[in-house]
Amino acid sequence: MVFVIKEKRWVEFKGEQDPTSISVEWICWLNGQRKVAPTPEEMMELEARRERVRLNVALLKKEEEERKAREGSRKAVSSGKVGGPDLKSFIRQFPSASEGDKVEQASDGRIKETHEEKEEPIPESSEPTGSGATYKPGTWQPPT
DSSP, rough: OOOOOOOOOOOEEEEEEOOGSSOOOHHHHHHSSOOOOOOOOHHHHHHHHHHHHHHHHHHHHHHHHHHHHHHHHHHHHHHSSSSSSHHHHHHHTSSOOOEEEEEETTTTTTTTEEEEEOOOOOOOOOOOOOOOOTTTTTTOOOOO
């Protein structure tokens, strides 16, 4: 039997002792998920990349807020109403009611759905039927 002794790694803080300040790359090295400790050049590249991602996220959030503001002002001008979802356009994205279902709009603008019960034929199952006593493995074939 061969025993492998895991190398012990630890952090000695200088000044700041906040464990959340340790970067992911160093945590991976400490936990043995990396064989080689991160180099200063690698850390600088990764930090620059993280900063670019932060800037891109901020830019995308700003563009999204501006887009929502433009759409919101268009809706407010066109409908004369402010706030609240547009339920009619939401409902239009679904297929029309099936037979037996009736959709009615109440006088207060709400939508009512009623369902009339009717017997539907039970579809023929493609699953095997019978009791466990009569079933023989390998004999069932799906319908063609």
